[in-house]
Amino acid sequence: MTIAITPATPQDADALSAFAIASFKHTFAHLYDPKDLAMFLDEWNRPDDLAAQINAADWAVALVRDDAGDILGFVKTGPADLPLPDDQPRDHITELHQLYVHERAKGQGVAAALMDFAIHWARQRAQTFYLSVFSENPRAQRFYSRYGFYDVGRNPFRVGNHIDEDRIWRLDL
Numbered sequence: 001m002t003i004a005i006t007p008a009t010p011q012d013a014d015a016l017s018a019f020a021i022a023s024f025k026h027t028f029a030h031l032y033d034p035k036d037l038a039m040f041l042d043e044w045n046r047p048d049d050l051a052a053q054i055n056a057a058d059w060a061v062a063l064v065r066d067d068a069g070d071i072l073g074f075v076k077t078g079p080a081d082l083p084l085p086d087d088q089p090r091d092h093i094t095e096l097h098q099l100y101v102h103e104r105a106k107g108q109g110v111a112a113a114l115m116d117f118a119i120h121w122a123r124q125r126a127q128t129f130y131l132s133v134f135s136e137n138p139r140a141q142r143f144y145s146r147y148g149f150y151d152v153g154r155n156p157f158r159v160g161n162h163i164d165e166d167r168i169w170r171l172d173l
Contacts, residue, residue, distance in 0.1 A: 008061040013051040036160025073101035096131040
């Protein structure tokens with residue numbers, strides 16, 4: 001499979017929103033009460049918000065498509081909004097907000113290509129790259145640790161009225 005990463009455009013926002021929601025539901029829906037999940041998804045990854053991020057200079061949103069034009073994966077990185085130590089200057093950091101890959105593309109290098117893109121983008125803008133990963137997602141944790149990310153703290157992640165424990169991971173660039 002040839003992996004071509006392209007910048008997202010505002011016209012991709014609806015498809016990216018649908019892809020992110022489907023990916024989240026596929027991976028995590030079984031963990032939540034349907035009302036909590038619905039409450040979360042109503043506020044999360046809205047197409048208008050994605051379009052604004054795509055247009056913003058301090059965000060990078062990129063995707064991989066299959067030959068038919070369907071999204072196989074995407075990555076979104078930008079200003080950090082994680083609860084970080086007060087001594088961490090916000091102008092020298094960035095955050096990996098999302099990296100999702102379609103089930104049929106897992107194990108084919110799509111995630112690695114998107115992560116390489118995100119790290120390259122972050123290195124041009126920051127000294128430190130952060131992300132948040134679910135504490136019970138060992139596959140994602142193994143993936144991030146291969147890139148040198150390491151656990152530095154706790155991040156409560158709210159899905160409706162349910163609070164998960166995510167872990168904050170850091171990469172010094």
